[in-house]
Amino acid sequence: MSEKLEIVKGSGNVFRDFDYRDADVEQLMSQLAADIIRILDERELSVRKAATATGFDHADFSLIRNADLGRFTIDRLVTILNRLNHHVEIRVTPFANSGINIAG
Numbered sequence: 001m002s003e004k005l006e007i008v009k010g011s012g013n014v015f016r017d018f019d020y021r022d023a024d025v026e027q028l029m030s031q032l033a034a035d036i037i038r039i040l041d042e043r044e045l046s047v048r049k050a051a052t053a054t055g056f057d058h059a060d061f062s063l064i065r066n067a068d069l070g071r072f073t074i075d076r077l078v079t080i081l082n083r084l085n086h087h088v089e090i091r092v093t094p095f096a097n098s099g100i101n102i103a104g
Contacts, residue, residue, distance in 0.1 A: 025074065032077040032088070033064050039084050040065075054083035 015030075016023035040050055040061065047061035060080070063071060078088045 028074060028090070029069050029072065029077060030067070032074065032081065033067065033069055033072075035086070036061075036064050036077065036080055036084070039081075039086065050084075054080055056080055056083070 010017045013023055013027045015026040020026050039045075040047075045053065047058040047065065050056075050061045051058035060072075063069070064077075064080075069077075081088050
């Protein structure tokens with residue numbers, strides 16, 4: 001392998017790095033889904049037990065485990081986390097040097 005590879009530092013959001021239109025939404029949904037999976041694993045909950053515990057369908061948990069989030073909204077994922085007794089906080093911060101000045 002004589003070809004040199006270029007190393008590029010990512011932004012911290014893989015969806016932004018690959019120019020997804022809704023990169024921040026995709027990133028947030030992925031983080032919420034990862035938290036749901038972590039909680040299920042920590043509690044050793046099957047998808048059926050998770051469904052019983054939350055009132056959501058077991059198929060929803062199968063989709064989350066398979067990172068198939070197309071049917072989900074941020075609100076729905078947050079509600080699942082709430083029913084798993086976890087509080088979700090979202091922080092909004094301005095971009096540094098955005099160059100945009102909006103006067104209200």
